Amino acid sequence: MQQAEPPDVFNAIAHPVRRQILDALRTEDQPVHVLAAPFAMSRPAISQHLKLLRDAGLVSEMRLGRERRYRLEPTRLRDVADWLAQYEQFWAERLRNLGAYLESTK
Amino acid sequence: MQQAEPPDVFNAIAHPVRRQILDALRTEDQPVHVLAAPFAMSRPAISQHLKLLRDAGLVSEMRLGRERRYRLEPTRLRDVADWLAQYEQFWAERLRNLGAYLESTK
């Protein structure tokens, strides 16, 4: 029974290591050993996180000699941005309320 | 050894049930039995999701008779929004690139 896993972006960015990997790719494409360097964990562990990020569509991979260069693919982050956008009106409301409160206690 | 768990908002919103709960609270404060109703899972399971959301600071609880009314506390979603904001420039860049590409192939 093999249901094609939905690329769950929310789940992909839930892990701090994976967020840090994405952050590292913000500057520039990077090979795995560079991405793995900052972490106190084995390189295969990073490879596995990268696979998950790949499956989520958040990064792409290109072979370059014996390296594999990873590139940030940020478009899927829209899912998160869109979801968040529904709450922005709430923030605005909160700020108005706070403003009114501060006004009233002045 | 008891390290105070960091309220991990990213982790809190990773689970679809928890996102749906937050969505339900966007309209209005709700008691647990109302929040639980749409889900094909036991009420205690929902209680546990609510505890996680509470610990993450995403909802607050107030007793009201025998109910507990939950309220959305969206401010902590800023963590996510701030993180995402770092990628927005990337989207803009992508759009520019796409624009240039479309222009070049016209």
Next chain:
DNA sequence: ATTATACGTAAGGTATTTCTTACTTGTCAA
């Protein structure tokens, strides 16, 4: 007072996640 409702917490089972080490493949360097 008794019973029903709303909810949390406890305990436990199972699935999933996230590591590890061992191994394989492909590429570059001597």
Next chain:
DNA sequence: TTGACAAGTAAGAAATACCTTACGTATAAT
């Protein structure tokens, strides 16, 4: 060619996540 480097995959251990049922407590209704 032989050896070193880059990186993926496999298998398994350990931790965590997420559900269930059972139970306890507080409030409301009869």
